[in-house]
Amino acid sequence: MFNLVIFGPPGAGKGTQSEKIIDKYNLVHLSTGDMFRSHITNDTELGKKVKEILADGKLVPDSITISMLEEEVQKNPNAKGFIFDGFPRTVPQAEALDAFLEGKGFKVDLVLQLDVTQDVIKARIAERQKVSGRADDDAEKLLKRIDEYFDKTIHVLPYYQNQGKVTTINGVGEIETIFGQISEAIDAKY
Ligand code: AMP
Numbered sequence: 001m002f003n004l005v006i007f008g009p010p011g012a013g014k015g016t017q018s019e020k021i022i023d024k025y026n027l028v029h030l031s032t033g034d035m036f037r038s039h040i041t042n043d044t045e046l047g048k049k050v051k052e053i054l055a056d057g058k059l060v061p062d063s064i065t066i067s068m069l070e071e072e073v074q075k076n077p078n079a080k081g082f083i084f085d086g087f088p089r090t091v092p093q094a095e096a097l098d099a100f101l102e103g104k105g106f107k108v109d110l111v112l113q114l115d116v117t118q119d120v121i122k123a124r125i126a127e128r129q130k131v132s133g134r135a136d137d138d139a140e141k142l143l144k145r146i147d148e149y150f151d152k153t154i155h156v157l158p159y160y161q162n163q164g165k166v167t168t169i170n171g172v173g174e175i176e177t178i179f180g181q182i183s184e185a186i187d188a189k190y
Pocket of ligand 1: 010032033034036053054057058059060061065085086087088089090093145
């Protein structure tokens with residue numbers, strides 16, 4: 001079992017790199033953002049509860065997020081390991097994940113931080129807006145999510161740094177170059 005947390009702000013490339021990691025290492029990709037969007041699309045009870053929260057770019061309460069994530073892990077008893085993408089986003093989520101995995105005799109093996117500064121992301125978004133010729137709602141939403149990241153989620157990093165689990169990768173550059181560095185980091189612990 002090899003468990004990887006991929007960590008970084010919206011727009012850092014977590015989704016893109018997760019796809020490449022799955023292909024190479026055969027891990028199960030668990031994205032809490034994807035799970036919430038699927039609940040909303042299917043109009044489930046959970047979807048109804050979280051719809052507004054996602055629309056506002058805010059974080060879903062920990063209790064809801066943690067139980068949804070644990071349920072998805074339970075659905076994959078034969079997995080070789082998991083990539084946790086977009087989770088944990090708060091320290092209580094990180095603590096819950098540790099306790100949950102420990103109960104199964106597993107742990108988080110590696111935390112990959114895709115390092116992209118707030119200024120770089122905001123500059124990227126501004127560029128996109130210039131190209132499209134207008135400031136649209138999605139860009140505004142994205143800015144809110146970025147604020148939420150630098151306000152709340154960034155505090156998860158020291159939690160894992162204290163456990164000596166974080167490898168930082170420069171998230172600015174070519175996709176393949178970044179993936180090369182990610183592969184080296186995984187191979188060192190795999
Ligand atoms: P993402 O696709 O990972 O950027 O997630 C999209 C949205 O889903 C976020 O802006 C939050 O509203 C919600 N979300 C996803 N993961 C979490 C999480 N671990 N904790 C709380 N809210 C989350």
